[in-house]
Amino acid sequence: NAGVTQTPKFRVLKTGQSMTLLCAQDMNHEYMYWYRQDPGMGLRLIHYSVGEGTTAKGEVPDGYNVSRLNKREFSLRLESAAPSQTSVYFCASSYSAQGGYEQYFGPGTRLTVT
Amino acid sequence: RKEVEQDPGPFNVPEGATVAFNCTYSNSASQSFFWYRQDCRKEPKLLMSVYSSGNEDGRFTAQLNRASQYISLLIRDSKLSDSATYLCVVSPSGGGADGLTFGKGTHLIIQP
Numbered sequence: 001n002a003g004v005t006q007t008p009k010f011r012v013l014k015t016g017q018s019m020t021l022l023c024a025q026d027m028n029h030e031y032m033y034w035y036r037q038d039p040g041m042g043l044r045l046i047h048y049s050v051g052e053g054t055t056a057k058g059e060v061p062d063g064y065n066v067s068r069l070n071k072r073e074f075s076l077r078l079e080s081a082a083p084s085q086t087s088v089y090f091c092a093s094s095y096s097a098q099g100g101y102e103q104y105f106g107p108g109t110r111l112t113v114t
Numbered sequence: 115r116k117e118v119e120q121d122p123g124p125f126n127v128p129e130g131a132t133v134a135f136n137c138t139y140s141n142s143a144s145q146s147f148f149w150y151r152q153d154c155r156k157e158p159k160l161l162m163s164v165y166s167s168g169n170e171d172g173r174f175t176a177q178l179n180r181a182s183q184y185i186s187l188l189i190r191d192s193k194l195s196d197s198a199t200y201l202c203v204v205s206p207s208g209g210g211a212d213g214l215t216f217g218k219g220t221h222l223i224i225q226p
Contacts, residue, residue, distance in 0.1 A: 040218065041218065042201075042216045042217060042218035042219065043158070043201070043216040044216075045214070090157055090158070102148075102160045102163075103160070103214065105157035105158050105159070106157060107156070107157055108156075108157055
């Protein structure tokens with residue numbers, strides 16, 4: 001049981017380049033999330049999805065687009081990367097969004113934008 | 115404004131000691147509370163949920179104080195493997211997929 005997987009693990013981009021981060025979960029979860037984690041800032045929600053074909057903005061959505069490809073996969077795209085997007089990106093999934101649910105996180109993608 | 119506050123530490127504690135840290139939250143309507151653990155350069159993982167009556171899981175005890183709006187985590191007989199960052203997580207009433215607020219974490223170092 002792989003849980004939540006993310007690709008790639010590391011990436012270096014130049015300013016203005018684009019890239020897509022991929023996330024997949026094999027737990028049949030409805031809800032999926034993209035977070036970024038920066039030193040001293042904690043985890044911040046970028047976008048999330050409550051089911052196939054649906055997406056919604058989180059706390060820090062600017063500069064990012066997402067797509068819920070199917071129930072298993074949720075992608076995050078940076079169209080024109082900026083140095084401010086240097087961060088560690090975590091994908092997570094959960095069975096429900098009601099109180100008491102657990103979010104399962106992927107191993108993260110470390111992105112540097114120069 | 116969503117806010118969860120934690121002392122960032124680091125807490126340097128000798129092996130075998132008991133350590134406790136708190137987390138305060140600003141939204142009085144919050145209903146669900148959790149402690150996550152994050153190892154260096156790894157993803158967060160759920161350590162335990164926090165229930166109104168308090169709960170214990172082995173060496174770990176979590177308490178909720180709604181009146182003062184804080185939750186606590188107590189670790190007894192600390193092990194070297196307990197060294198990690200502990201994230202306080204709060205969810206407001208009604209849940210909602212965007213509802214989880216993460217604290218910035220408390221860094222714990224267990225020393226031999």
